[in-house]
Amino acid sequence: MTTPVFDSPDAARRRRSAKWRTHPADVLPMFVAEMDVALAPPVQRVLADAVAGSDTGYAMAVPALGEALAGFAERRWGWTIDPGRVAPVPDVGVGMVEVLRLLGAAGRPVVFSPPVYSPFWNWVAEVGGQAVEVPLTDDGSWRLDLPALELAFAQRPAAYLLCNPHNPVGWVPGPAELAALVELATRYGVPLVSDEIHAPLTLPGETVTPLLTVPGAADVALAVVSASKAFNLAGLKCAAVVSGSAPMQAVLERMPPDVRWRPGHLGVLASIAAFTDADAWLDALRGALADRFDVLGHLLAEQLPQVRWRRPQATFLAWLDCREVGEGDAPFQQFLDRGRVAVEPGLKFGAPGSGFVRLNVGTSPELLTEGVARMATALR
Numbered sequence: 001m002t003t004p005v006f007d008s009p010d011a012a013r014r015r016r017s018a019k020w021r022t023h024p025a026d027v028l029p030m031f032v033a034e035m036d037v038a039l040a041p042p043v044q045r046v047l048a049d050a051v052a053g054s055d056t057g058y059a060m061a062v063p064a065l066g067e068a069l070a071g072f073a074e075r076r077w078g079w080t081i082d083p084g085r086v087a088p089v090p091d092v093g094v095g096m097v098e099v100l101r102l103l104g105a106a107g108r109p110v111v112f113s114p115p116v117y118s119p120f121w122n123w124v125a126e127v128g129g130q131a132v133e134v135p136l137t138d139d140g141s142w143r144l145d146l147p148a149l150e151l152a153f154a155q156r157p158a159a160y161l162l163c164n165p166h167n168p169v170g171w172v173p174g175p176a177e178l179a180a181l182v183e184l185a186t187r188y189g190v191p192l193v194s195d196e197i198h199a200p201l202t203l204p205g206e207t208v209t210p211l212l213t214v215p216g217a218a219d220v221a222l223a224v225v226s227a228s229k230a231f232n233l234a235g236l237k238c239a240a241v242v243s244g245s246a247p248m249q250a251v252l253e254r255m256p257p258d259v260r261w262r263p264g265h266l267g268v269l270a271s272i273a274a275f276t277d278a279d280a281w282l283d284a285l286r287g288a289l290a291d292r293f294d295v296l297g298h299l300l301a302e303q304l305p306q307v308r309w310r311r312p313q314a315t316f317l318a319w320l321d322c323r324e325v326g327e328g329d330a331p332f333q334q335f336l337d338r339g340r341v342a343v344e345p346g347l348k349f350g351a352p353g354s355g356f357v358r359l360n361v362g363t364s365p366e367l368l369t370e371g372v373a374r375m376a377t378a379l380r
């Protein structure tokens with residue numbers, strides 16, 4: 001049985017994770033990027049067996065995690081990873097912060113492109129770097145602003161942080177654009193760090209280009225990956241930093257030795273099962289998410305015609321243009337106060353998010369329908 005099963009509304013409300021316990025019970029949470037999906041059966045089995053056997057000690061991620069990831073990357077994207085160049089970390093956030101430290105970001109500029117996942121600012125601040133924003137451009141499709149990036153790269157920043165695919169807009173940068181980014185990075189000597197946590201979650205028909213598969217990228221880039229977003233394992237704590245060349249591996253090998261002890265054992269076991277045995281489940285999930293976006297499109301057209309949106313290429317997140325409702329965080333606040341539905345305020349993702357909200361559709365059709373109905377009620 002590979003079809004993903006989404007919680008009924010009652011079952012979802014019994015969850016105790018951040019999504020379900022941050023707000024009072026009368027608020028429908030559609031904010032933080034967790035899905036209300038049952039674990040893939042191979043993941044359920046490995047976790048149940050571990051608990052039944054009291055197998056809850058420290059993680060032993062090397063080499064099994066890298067081998068499982070390498071198999072997954074080869075099958076899904078034709079990306080050849082050397083398992084010996086995979087460094088386990090507890091989560092993508094820790095991976096990004098540790099890499100920024102290794103790249104000497106303290107006191108130096110670090111460039112990235114809003115609207116983007118809000119911890120990008122926090123990660124740079126955590127290592128004492130200076131955030132330099134070069135927003136995406138939007139001419140009907142999203143793009144990197146390559147001329148502006150060139151100006152920023154000429155200042156020799158410590159790194160450029162890529163979000164591939166891009167949260168919150170669900171955009172998948174194409175190979176030509178990534179090649180242009182790699183060319184700039186090579187020319188100016190700027191390391192690239194690619195957050196690829198959403199890469200397994202392309203919608204059917206869309207293809208992600210892992211940055212390290214772009215010619216020349218391996219010499220200047222590191223990727224940070226995880227099974228946690230696609231397989232809903234965020235609380236189990238397992239991710240990995242991947243290098244693809246001797247020079248970047250030399251950077252990775254300076255990672256403090258204790259970091260390898262910090263991933264969760266259950267997270268490592270679950271990630272290995274997910275990377276090894278759950279391709280069919282993942283494909284069915286991608287199909288289910290495409291259905292959700294279909295439903296969302298119909299519901300918005302019927303009930304919230306003033307909200308504009310573009311179907312994403314990846315993720316389970318919808319970036320909704322609510323500027324007809326108000327600027328800044330006004331739409332978010334109105335949805336929360338009057339509709340009792342919690343979405344993410346667009347400004348959290350940087351200044352271009354003024355008047356936008358991010359809606360999480362990784363739930364049952366019933367709760368998605370209820371969420372949009374609550375948003376519509378809020379505007380009445």
Ligand SMILES: Cc1ncc(COP(=O)(O)O)c(C=O)c1O
Pocket residue numbers: 033090091092093094117163167195197198226228229234239
């Ligand atoms: C782009 C992006 N990076 C990182 C994370 C967080 O990952 P982790 O929980 O592994 O730190 C998220 C979570 O939604 C995300 O969307």
